[in-house]
Amino acid sequence: MSIIEANELTRTFRSGRQSVEAVRGVNLRVEAGEIVGFLGPNGAGKTTTLRMLTTLLRPTSGTARIAGADLATAPREVRRRIGYVAQYGGTDPNALVEEELFLQARLYRIPVAPARRRVADLLERLDLGGLGKRRVGSLSGGQRRRLDIALGLVHDPQVVFLDEPTAGLDPHSRNNLWEHTRRLREDLGTTVFLTTHYLDEADALCDRISVIDHGRIVAEDTPANLKRQLASDVLTVEVVGDPAAGQRLLAELPGVRHAAVTSTGGIQVTLADAEQGITDVITALSGAGIGVRALQLARASLDDVFLSLTGRELRDDPQGRHSSIPTTEGADHVPAR
Amino acid sequence: MSLLVDIMLVFQRHLRISLRNPLWIVIGLSQPVAFLVLYGPLMTSTLSITGVAPERAWQTYVPGVLVQLCLFGSAFVGFGVIAEWRGGVIERLRVTPVSRVALLLGRVLRDVALLVVQAVMLVLVALPLGLRASVPGVLVALGVVTLLSLGLACLSCALALTVKSEDTLGPTLNTGLMPLLLLSGVLLPMSFAPRWLDLVSRLTPFRYIVDGMRSAFQGEVFTVTVLSTVLVALSISVLSVLLGVRTYLRQSA
């Protein structure tokens, strides 16, 4: 039995005369010990889905079982077994850091002495050591976010739902949290269901990814499979010789989706899978007497997957990382042999 | 049992937060003390002119200030609930197995505790100013204050969680409370009122509360006036707690 099972969950919000179908039939299966990423553009219905799965919001229709307990008939059992970190947190600015953690532990009925140890341990592990006596309101944004996360983990839940846990964290804290998440899974078999707008995060951390758009799941697979199916690796070759001849040659190769001469006289080759394609490209070119001066490879990213699924960027990115020709930003530079 | 533990945990949390901010003691007390010191003498001499003995005047005035403290002190606790709801604190706590009833009662009991402390201080401050009152009577009055503030605080929390907006809560409370306060005879006894006003005032619950507390201060305990006051306060309290509990239970999945 899956640890998270959602069947045709829907949620319609009514505000005045308008109604918003925030979630329109979400089905989910997550196995115990999986780390699953829940991705989607703003307003796709991620938070709404999470609030339903964590008993905060009654679904308009549909059912779900979390850690063996039914959402509708045994919400209290569900609550005992899960942890939740909300998108915007939930700490009281006037409380002290350790007070918040201790209260949380006690609400889950961890006895007083173990609760104290647990609080100290979590403060340490989430880089909050020495901040226990501080007022929550005096924490920095990232520190407060780490406190939110600590609060969701206080009772070693079987399943944790993290709504954009790393939004606003610096790279060090993000890496730290990834480590922590992986360790949770290794040590305790914790199942993690998280939303994120960082595709590198989903790629690095998640075993599986569900993409939600307009309240529906539009794709679900491992990051590698999604990239293979929905995005391409782009190889740029600088040649000694006639690029047009090279382009005609490469366009015929199996595994090459598209080949074009660039404005700078290179050849841009779109490959289904660079791991196999790159050798074929070099072999074909040298066979035809065309020398290779340099190679540059831009691996398929989840950004491309996302764009092809939803037609939208995951975030409104001011730098606009996407254009019709993928940039070489983040590309592996492969020197010619 | 588990419910009691939850209530205690929530109560302690809120109490700690309050006690860490000593400003509330100053602010919370300054108004009633101002009413006693700056307005009390004026009030008592006005009452004396109408033939009320000075001793009686304080016995009339102090219960009124107590009810006023109670009304305004507890009715506005809903603002704190809205702030918590905005900050996500309520949702965070609702994901834990904590009893929803404890989230209401633990919080409200903190407010009641603070209010009772303020009420006791108020009575103590009134003593050197000239208040003479029967000890059992004052204890009964404090009991009424406790019941009343429990009820009002629950109502306020329920209303807050329903409207979820300070801009709605404030005017709603003011509109509701102001006439109740004026009709209760807090400031001047309703016995001075014209007949129609006296009648209207008898239709509001606080009239009985104020009358009964005045009688209690004068030493009555087992009289119809005082007992009916206790009964009114108890009913307000029970109904409001039930309404609050219902709201808190409803607002969850």
Ligand SMILES: Nc1ncnc2c1ncn2[C@@H]1O[C@H](COP(=O)(O)OP(=O)(O)OP(=O)(O)O)[C@@H](O)[C@H]1O
């Ligand atoms: N309480 C509410 N009342 C009315 N509409 C709501 C409510 N909560 C969410 N919505 C609407 O439901 C839709 C989904 O919102 P949701 O918060 O689930 O999106 P999201 O995927 O979490 O987005 P983001 O990435 O911006 O956090 C949006 O159109 C939102 O405006």
Ligand SMILES: [Mg+2]
């Ligand atoms: Mg969201």
